[in-house]
Amino acid sequence: RGHGPYQPHEPGYGLYQPGYSPYDDQIPDPKSRTLAIQNAKAYLLKSSTTSGLNLYDHLANMLTKILDEQPKNAVDIIENISKDVKWAHFQKKMDTLRDEHENLTTFEAAEKRKALFLKANGDGDEELEEGTGETRLPNVMETAFYFEQAGIGLSKDESYHIFLALKKLVSVQGIQTCRFWGKILGLEMNYIIAEVQHHEEEVEEEAEEEEVVEEGGKGMGEVEDEDEEKEKEDEPPKSTYKPPPVIPKEENGTGANKYVYFVCNEPGKPWVKLPPVTPAQIVCARKIKKFFTGRLDAPVVSFPPFPGNEANYLRAQIARISAGTQISPIGFYQFAEEEDEEEDSGGGRDTYEENPDFLPLSVAEMVDSLSTWVHHGKSILKQGRCVWFNPFQKSEEEGEEEENEEEEKEEPDEPQQEIGPPLLTPLSEDEGIQNIPAWTAQPSTNLIPQYAVAILQSNRWPGAYAFASGKKFDNIYFGWGHKYSPENHTPALPPPVQAEYPSGPEITETRDPTVEEELAFKAAKEEASAAAEEEKEEEEEEEEEEVEDNEEEED
């Protein structure tokens, strides 16, 4: 009894408690209370139409979870706990299926990395033991330690994996020297690059293989020429465009192709050899700026069109970076003492060897001045090669075959020979970019100078680093593979349109004469013919009389 049930807007709402209301005189019926409880429980057990859950079970689960986990400030995060319980309700059923499906790639990769750690059985071990005196394998972990003092380098795990992968590479290929060159980042995958120098015998074998391929190509060309001769009559006029002479690439083992590079996407994956680089590729790579995708066979879409796919572009960038940033402390390398020092007019000295009498300079000296470092990578000329090649020397030999001697004489003067800085030039000669020096030198630590390491960072190729500490030094590259330019990259403009035909007096249009000019010309002509007419007047009169007579007769 009482005034209830109160509606929400009435002042008595919420205050009505069965058994405690001021208006309630009777003791409430116990049965009605249990009935109310049962009604409430039945309501809570009602299943939802959308999800099939019911509130009773949900609240029970939630409270169980809270009492089990005892989170702090449970009242603040109660909604999240409720959501989690509901989430877990659906998760359990699909648990097993999802796990197997998802982690497939993770397990595969783990298998590959595990394979690195297994020792190769059989003859491989014996050969390595004999050759350990020469230490073909670089000590990647030691280098990583020195670079880590400067904050450069990969995680220890990855360094060790690369170490093992290099060991695998050395054992598979017959290699004289091997070095971890660095890592180039890409969009989908990255590249880990090893710089390798082969034995001489293997270099000759590869050269033979390449020659065979080229001769096969020439044979095809001859067959095509014969077909063309048959159709000569119906051919449209041939274009007078002569492509600029193709500059041949440098021999394997010299110049830009001094080292052979192997890449892999991740340690554990097989190493792929990069093809040697041609000058045309280097020249084109200087004009374009593209990210690497991580797949070696990806096409490089750019203007000017890059002659090759991503493997060639990668090799070209590696060649440029090596030529620009491979440095060593002065005195570490010296020129081999040969009698014939100046064989080629512009070749300069090509080879260098380690100096057994090398005295390392202190770290402070290495950092203070850049003249204590020298380039031991040969710089690449504008032509795209390290050693100048004159394309017109050879063309004279071929000219006799093609009978084009006349055209050769019309060609422009031979381009001037390009000379680059000689090998082992100190870094102080490097040009800076605007007002930034080409290299930034720092000691690795100012707190403990006696054990500091001298670190150089390149500003021209961001990502190229070098360190020197006592007799040890090394270079490395971690980056995207592009040169630094403070200006934005402007793509090359297309070349001007070629003239379709040679212009001469017969084809060139002339202005039509104006009316006055025509009249003047006519008057001049009449004057000239007037004189001739006087002579012919008598003859014409006689002819006219005869004509008139003939006409009268016809009529």
Add this chain to the structure above:
Amino acid sequence: MEAASLPAALELAASGGAGLSPEKRGALGASLPLLQRDYRFERVWFWGCIQGVRGAYYITEGLGPDRAAPRSRLYSLNCVEWSLLPPVTEKMVAQAEQLKGRFEGDPSFEYAYPEINAQDAEREFEGGKEHVIKEEARLVATIEQIDRAVGIIPRGAFVKTPLGSVQENRNFEGLSLTEAKKLTSYFHFTEPVNLKNKTLLEKADLDPSTDFLDSLEHDIPQGSWAVQLEKGGTVVVLRSLLWLGLTFYHVPMTKQYGYIYFGTGEKNLDLPFML
């Protein structure tokens, strides 16, 4: 990245070749907790390092109770002594965008600042003042630009409380591997721009407590993020191609995530040519 989990995080984000030397790590481990005490930050994030020509700046950000509020930024040249940077203004950001080239490495260096247009030039002529911008201002403006453009968090890592402040989501257990590969699972941790332009259908699927930020899906130009799975899928690494050097890492199904910047502090304006 969280200062507390710095050592492990540096290992995960080091695949780009950039990291910190043991000396710096030790210094950070000692000085960052002191920063937290002195400035009463609730969270301290080590933001990264900007390489100047002559030196490098190490940057830290401090967050208050509302994680989306403007953050305090501090810089140091040696990871031991920290100085507070002035708060960012839009004018600073506009001025800094005009400057090109590397940072010098000296905080008091002044750049001669070119005028934007003729009106400004006239005004300055009358005033007789020269436009200079200090390297500190350029630094803080660059940090703000980078945070705005490419500072990212995984979806669900932060929740918006009904009162409007943003808190960390204590129930965030990490993205699953399939989710981690998609760009829609990551948000820019800054004022949303595209959120209002979504269609009603899309908005219906959003959860207002977790989906209150822009996702990376509609970033211009498309493809300006490189998503990679490292270590066979145990770490997801996102690298920004617009600001080269920003690395975001996340270990799927765990709470570990964070981003760090190691670079020269220059925007990569050649991006459309390079893709």
